[in-house]
Amino acid sequence: MANFTRRNFMSFAAGGTMMLAAGEVLAHDNDTKAYPFKADFPGPHDPLREQENKDLVNPPATDNGTLPNLRYSFSDAHIRRSSGGWTRQVTNRELGVSKTIAGVDMRLNAGGIRELHWHKEGEWAFMTYGHARVTAFDTEGGWFIDDISAGDLWYFPPGIPHSIQGIGNDGCEFLLAFDDGGFDEDSTFLLSDWFKHIPPEVLAKNFNVPVSTFAHLPSPKDEYIFAGKLPGNVASESPKKGKKSTQKFTHRMMQQSPIISAGGEVRITDSSNFPVSKTIAAALVEIAPGGMRELHWHPNNDEWQYYLEGQGRMGVFASSGQARTFDYRAGDVGYVPFAMGHYIENTGETPLRFLELFKSDYYADISLNQWLASTPVELVKQHLNLDDNFMSALSANKNPVVKNIP
Ligand code: MN
Numbered sequence: 001m002a003n004f005t006r007r008n009f010m011s012f013a014a015g016g017t018m019m020l021a022a023g024e025v026l027a028h029d030n031d032t033k034a035y036p037f038k039a040d041f042p043g044p045h046d047p048l049r050e051q052e053n054k055d056l057v058n059p060p061a062t063d064n065g066t067l068p069n070l071r072y073s074f075s076d077a078h079i080r081r082s083s084g085g086w087t088r089q090v091t092n093r094e095l096g097v098s099k100t101i102a103g104v105d106m107r108l109n110a111g112g113i114r115e116l117h118w119h120k121e122g123e124w125a126f127m128t129y130g131h132a133r134v135t136a137f138d139t140e141g142g143w144f145i146d147d148i149s150a151g152d153l154w155y156f157p158p159g160i161p162h163s164i165q166g167i168g169n170d171g172c173e174f175l176l177a178f179d180d181g182g183f184d185e186d187s188t189f190l191l192s193d194w195f196k197h198i199p200p201e202v203l204a205k206n207f208n209v210p211v212s213t214f215a216h217l218p219s220p221k222d223e224y225i226f227a228g229k230l231p232g233n234v235a236s237e238s239p240k241k242g243k244k245s246t247q248k249f250t251h252r253m254m255q256q257s258p259i260i261s262a263g264g265e266v267r268i269t270d271s272s273n274f275p276v277s278k279t280i281a282a283a284l285v286e287i288a289p290g291g292m293r294e295l296h297w298h299p300n301n302d303e304w305q306y307y308l309e310g311q312g313r314m315g316v317f318a319s320s321g322q323a324r325t326f327d328y329r330a331g332d333v334g335y336v337p338f339a340m341g342h343y344i345e346n347t348g349e350t351p352l353r354f355l356e357l358f359k360s361d362y363y364a365d366i367s368l369n370q371w372l373a374s375t376p377v378e379l380v381k382q383h384l385n386l387d388d389n390f391m392s393a394l395s396a397n398k399n400p401v402v403k404n405i406p
């Protein structure tokens with residue numbers, strides 16, 4: 001094994017597991033009984049991928065039948081590089097099942113500008129690193145400008161024009177979520193592109209200036225994300241013309257008080273506390289080591305996930321005896337089709353953090369535990385042959401992140 005491969009391999013195998021011989025796949029950590037089968041591969045195979053997808057290679061005995069693929073890593077996506085940063089996307093072209101939402105991961109260097117543009121889709125974003133300056137213009141003729149940092153988010157409704165710029169020492173990185181799985185970040189309405197496709201005489205007439213004003217328009221291929229200079233503060237850069245928007249397009253998600261649960265915490269942002277966000281509802285879930293996002297489903301739409309930190313596994317029940325388990329790591333996109341039951345377990349030694357996003361104006365879930373606690377006792381007991389201990393352990397209070405406390 002070459003040094004490069006060995007180093008990667010060891011980092012994948014870190015966290016209590018050990019180096020594997022070629023062809024060998026580990027049983028589920030700490031629970032070999034549930035995973036008695038060990039796959040062997042005399043033919044060609046990729047041990048690195050198998051190590052990352054333990055629950056596909058060596059599935060729990062409860063998995064059965066066919067489900068669509070519910071995982072795609074941004075690390076498997078093409079990167080488009082520009083002078084001011086880079087971008088990559090996971091849409092329904094990469095993850096076929098993701099019809100409701102498309103994701104984009106974007107890096108803007110300090111001063112780097114995602115050019116003025118708009119699109120048909122609503123745009124929701126979560127800052128994963130650094131600092132950004134965003135601008136927008138609303139339908140009442142109001143301008144918006146704000147500086148945001150890691151843990152903050154924004155939402156621009158369909159058709160609302162906007163820009164983003166990396167500021168501070170090292171710019172920013174953020175996750176964008178668009179309310180259409182077919183969205184293409186390379187097909188937005190770019191200001192530079194439109195200017196290049198309007199006769200100069202029409203531009204001159206529109207802006208009441210000489211035609212020569214437009215002799216040096218840039219090529220749109222050099223714009224999109226271009227290197228710019230760091231702006232002054234918001235007060236000095238705010239437009240002197242026009243009026244300030246009465247709408248708020250940014251939100252401090254991590255400054256919300258979380259719902260504290262036995263195994264972690266949850267923050268929910270939807271149109272009830274961020275009114276402009278009419279097409280995307282979000283929950284940021286943090287699961288402590290040993291904790292689990294409880295068994296639940298969503299009554300409003302598909303769930304699109306972005307894994308921010310740590311590692312976990314999600315089991316999904318698709319009805320008709322079908323169930324499958326997928327493994328996730330930071331930078332992965334996960335997906336749960338509408339109404340399918342699921343849980344997410346932290347399988348690592350560090351916190352697991354991920355976003356649940358829904359194409360909806362409200363967040364909603366149904367807790368299996370809470371439902372059964374709120375159903376007549378004799379009905380549940382007869383139904384599943386369960387005893388009084390089980391019935392008394394049920395909780396009518398919502399505990400989104402659970403943990404076994406011995
Ligand atoms: Mn945009």
Ligand code: MN
Nearest residue numbers: 297298303356
């Ligand atoms: Mn969920």
